[in-house]
Amino acid sequence: MSVMNTQQADTAQVWDWLEQVPDPEIPVISVVDLGIVRGVQWIDDECVVTITPTYSGCPAMQVIAETVEQALHEHGIEKVRLVNQLSPAWTTDWMSEAGRAKLKGYGIAPPAQQVIDISGLKGGIKRSAGPALTVACPNCGSSHTQLTSQFGSTPCKALYKCLDCLEPFDYFKCH
């Protein structure tokens, strides 16, 4: 029987390491802040990291998986296995407070703290805005803002503009 030559880091340590792995699209927040990492566990000598996609077609997922694997290798973990989990579906409610603050500092309005209302057909869905949301401008803090488009530069963002400082900005939409 072979003897392992690396000591197993405890899972709390692995979570700490993953906190340092940036999201490839929005590098100020980590994959943990974003709520993509759903679990870390050891199965024998293999470190199993469970991740979940933000949007089903998010092209960053492949890069995220590779970056996570590489980061853990660099910390001396030899065997890393990524498990892609669909359910429960990712929601912006999983984004950490630290992550929200970092997004705002980066100029992206963080999601209003509620998942998208998928049942809101009556009234809400008829016109594009959906349920009325107050999105504060990340530049000047004004809540006097307007939706430009529900679809922005990446699947997870919408476009807004501030009617006070007149800056356009990205809004990380509820999901």
Place this chain on the structure above:
Amino acid sequence: MDQKLEYLLRQGDNALILSQQLSKLCGKGPALEEDMALTNVALDLLGQTRMWYAYAAELEGKDRSEDDLAFLRDAQQMRCCLLVEQPNGNYADTMVRQFLFDTWHYFYMQAQLNSSDARIVEIAAKSIKEVTYHLRRSGDLIVRLGDGMAESHAKTQAAVNNLWPYWGEMFKYDAVDEAMAAAGVAPDAAALRAEFIEHVGEIFAEATLTMPALDAWMHSGGKKGVHSEHLGYILAEMQFLQRAYPGAQW
């Protein structure tokens, strides 16, 4: 062919072909925001395609990959409905096609949340959030175009009239759908159809569009692989690389 496999391919093929159609508009949208929205929707649909194909491939157990299912099947083997293969046309055509599809898709995915198949519930739970955004957008645009200027109204009404005979197929169940519905995998067609008609009616009313007759004659065949001529052209472009260079990989 296994009925559930057939059923899964229908879902995946609808998403794939509409995604491919929307992708063609990348860089050609009528406004920057529209361009981004179209490609975002295309991307969501592509992601959903992969979830359906991954499940279908596992179920089939013949070592076919998601790519094999997308690139190595010819028109007669594709199971998408005829609506999604209709041409992009002008922007009213694109958006009416999208709105009819999104409305069906929204209610279908809602119902799939109660499927007896746990994997389908997972896929639906992931998809429904995206589809809700799609439907909000397409419903809004139909109102803007229909209740906009005389020309946009006329073009949108023409698009509605032209595309109208293509939605009935989505609610016309054949033996596969019936078997899936009986097993609790697929939703009940009649209830779904009523929800579809109600929402389309509400949006058309707000858009000042005339809703064509509900009992109008409807095309069908896509689910069984009997397609319009358009699909061949779509596949010729989408599958070119695999046909010219079989087995090519990135």
